Amino acid sequence: MTRAPVSLPQVALPDNQRGFLQTKRTDTWWLFPTITLIYFAIAATYLTWAAWQGEHYWYSGPGGAQYLSPIYSPVLFSDSTRAGAAPVEHSWFGEWPSWLPKLLLGFIPLTPALLILWAPGGFRLTCYYYRGAYYKAFWGDPPNCAVGEPGFRGTRFRGERSLPLVIMNIHRYFLYAVIPFIFILSYDAIISFIFIDPETGSHRFGIGVGSLVITANTVLLASYTFGCHSLRHIIGGKKDCIASSQARLTAYNCVGCFNRWHMQWAWISLFWVGFADLYIRLCSMGIWSDWRIL
Amino acid sequence: MVSPTTERLKPQIDDLIEGRHLGKLHKPTGEKRRAVFRIWRGDDSNGKFVDYPTEVTDGMVVLDAVHQIQAEQANDLAVRWNCKAGKCGSCSAEVNGKPCLMCMTRLDQLNLDMHVTIEPIQTFPLIKDLVADVSWNFEVKKKIKPFKPRKKTAEEEKVGGWRMKQEDIDRVQEFRKCIECFLCQDVCHVLRDHKKHAEFIGPRFLIHVAALEMHPLDTEDRIPELRNNHGIGYCNITKCCTQVCPEHIHITDNGIIPLKERVVDEFYDPLTKLFRIFKPGKGGNSA
Ligand code: SF4
Ligand code: SF4
Ligand code: FES
Ligand code: FES
Numbered sequence: 001m002t003r004a005p006v007s008l009p010q011v012a013l014p015d016n017q018r019g020f021l022q023t024k025r026t027d028t029w030w031l032f033p034t035i036t037l038i039y040f041a042i043a044a045t046y047l048t049w050a051a052w053q054g055e056h057y058w059y060s061g062p063g064g065a066q067y068l069s070p071i072y073s074p075v076l077f078s079d080s081t082r083a084g085a086a087p088v089e090h091s092w093f094g095e096w097p098s099w100l101p102k103l104l105l106g107f108i109p110l111t112p113a114l115l116i117l118w119a120p121g122g123f124r125l126t127c128y129y130y131r132g133a134y135y136k137a138f139w140g141d142p143p144n145c146a147v148g149e150p151g152f153r154g155t156r157f158r159g160e161r162s163l164p165l166v167i168m169n170i171h172r173y174f175l176y177a178v179i180p181f182i183f184i185l186s187y188d189a190i191i192s193f194i195f196i197d198p199e200t201g202s203h204r205f206g207i208g209v210g211s212l213v214i215t216a217n218t219v220l221l222a223s224y225t226f227g228c229h230s231l232r233h234i235i236g237g238k239k240d241c242i243a244s245s246q247a248r249l250t251a252y253n254c255v256g257c258f259n260r261w262h263m264q265w266a267w268i269s270l271f272w273v274g275f276a277d278l279y280i281r282l283c284s285m286g287i288w289s290d291w292r293i294l
Numbered sequence: 295m296v297s298p299t300t301e302r303l304k305p306q307i308d309d310l311i312e313g314r315h316l317g318k319l320h321k322p323t324g325e326k327r328r329a330v331f332r333i334w335r336g337d338d339s340n341g342k343f344v345d346y347p348t349e350v351t352d353g354m355v356v357l358d359a360v361h362q363i364q365a366e367q368a369n370d371l372a373v374r375w376n377c378k379a380g381k382c383g384s385c386s387a388e389v390n391g392k393p394c395l396m397c398m399t400r401l402d403q404l405n406l407d408m409h410v411t412i413e414p415i416q417t418f419p420l421i422k423d424l425v426a427d428v429s430w431n432f433e434v435k436k437k438i439k440p441f442k443p444r445k446k447t448a449e450e451e452k453v454g455g456w457r458m459k460q461e462d463i464d465r466v467q468e469f470r471k472c473i474e475c476f477l478c479q480d481v482c483h484v485l486r487d488h489k490k491h492a493e494f495i496g497p498r499f500l501i502h503v504a505a506l507e508m509h510p511l512d513t514e515d516r517i518p519e520l521r522n523n524h525g526i527g528y529c530n531i532t533k534c535c536t537q538v539c540p541e542h543i544h545i546t547d548n549g550i551i552p553l554k555e556r557v558v559d560e561f562y563d564p565l566t567k568l569f570r571i572f573k574p575g576k577g578g579n580s581a
Contacts, residue, residue, distance in 0.1 A: 009434060128531050244462075
């Protein structure tokens with residue numbers, strides 16, 4: 001990467017470098033980054049743990065419910081020897097193949113979730129909102145606005161200008177990867193309303209609490225995804241004359257609508273995806289019972 | 295017949311209709327009280343905080359208090375101001391550590407039981423007391439390629455001017471609300487903590503570039519410079535600039551991030567590059 005010589009004017013700066021966490025702010029500036037830190041850490045820990053379980057991600061209720069945990073969807077291969085695994089007919093390519101190890105390096109379990117989670121995981125990791133939030137909460141870069149940073153970074157700071165963080169520019173590729181997930185999760189939401197009669201085997205419309213949990217999850221994830229900054233750019237933002245096409249303008253405004261609340265969608269959908277997994281997991285383990293509404 | 299609820303709420307409704315609620319909500323009581331202002335006195339090399347106790351009323355703003363102190367106790371206190379209406383961008387300072395306009399910060403937003411700290415903005419050299427030298431900003435602005443409109447079409451020539459869609463103009467209009475208070479430059483950690491003045495133009499000028507780059511008439515390409523010389527990659531989208539902007543410009547979401555996406559188009563996205571090869575003459579950000 002060659003760069004033209006820097007051409008910005010120089011300035012004689014005051015020597016007023018503040019130390020780590022030094023600030024004159026008198027409000028509770030530390031509160032929100034701390035909540036963010038705890039929340040993201042708990043969510044990441046739970047989701048990683050759940051993805052590594054490889055069992056109890058599917059619930060076939062006594063009333064014929066068929067719920068699939070969103071973090072395991074789509075199921076590419078199902079290892080039907082595990083408890084609470086998706087039935088083979090619900091997996092895209094059938095039974096777990098012999099060429100695919102169940103353990104990586106002999107001790108890291110490989111599960112259906114780990115085969116697909118790189119996409120939504122990478123999408124969140126490189127999301128513009130999450131980046132800003134975890135740079136603050138986890139790296140203290142800065143700890144909060146007008147609060148001093150750790151001294152070691154100083155003028156060596158590189159931001160997202162060069163490696164490693166320049167990688168973040170890959171975000172739109174993760175967007176391309178997760179858009180199909182919205183359709184797959186919509187399919188999961190639809191089948192959560194189809195109950196299989198245990199006696200006759202016939203399919204019947206029904207509503208369980210799980211159906212609502214799964215549907216809400218799909219709606220929240222879609223709202224988060226459709227507010228993506230990269231999508232807003234691709235769908236119209238990259239043009240200077242967005243309004244020269246009415247369809248483009250409508251699409252751009254539509255994404256803009258979700259985009260305005262992108263942080264809120266990010267928070268709620270992160271909680272809900274974990275909760276939906278937990279709900280199905282506990283139902284599948286027999287700890288909770290799914291309440292049939294209709 | 296009037297329902298009992300309407301009857302009960304009538305006084306409030308009358309207040310609302312006649313606008314008296316505004317007075318009730320914000321009416322200053324006129325009560326005087328003492329407050330202590332801890333103000334930075336001196337220049338870069340030599341200075342200290344000095345406490346100034348003074349009488350204030352709750353309708354006052356920080357700039358009023360500073361003026362009162364200047365009139366009554368410290369005639370040589372340097373403070374820059376012009377409009378007292380949040381429109382000239384001169385009175386930027388840090389009140390209790392928060393970058394803000396002194397003329398728009400009401401005393402009733404502050405806890406006057408504690409002293410109120412007033413400092414000059416931190417990212418630029420200090421001239422004296424509350425006055426910083428912000429001229430670096432004006433020099434930076436000169437480094438940005440100016441507006442270069444496209445030629446008028448034959449039809450536009452006939453009607454005498456360019457024609458644009460209102461929606462397209464609305465987008466750049468947001469950035470033109472900027473009053474150049476430089477509070478965003480002050481709070482941005484890339485300048486404030488990392489001192490990247492030689493490589494980063496700062497949020498104020500990123501939205502200046504956005505206003506030009508996204509303009510429906512503009513034909514200039516500022517994207518390579520934005521990445522190579524103006525340091526957009528330094529911004530880590532932590533949004534402090536947006537939080538302090540007195541004009542409520544969505545600096546990060548509507549300005550910086552869309553520009554970052556345009557940089558991705560031109561430098562980091564092999565697919566877009568590939569499309570360009572097959573569609574010569576069509577820049578990604580052109581009309
Ligand atoms: S969002 Fe970018 S420009 Fe704005 S304060 Fe943060 S680092 Fe600076
Ligand atoms: S963008 Fe906002 S904070 Fe920055 S200089 Fe303009 S008005 Fe001030
Ligand atoms: S910016 Fe958040 S998902 Fe793309
Ligand atoms: S005096 Fe003009 S903005 Fe405060």
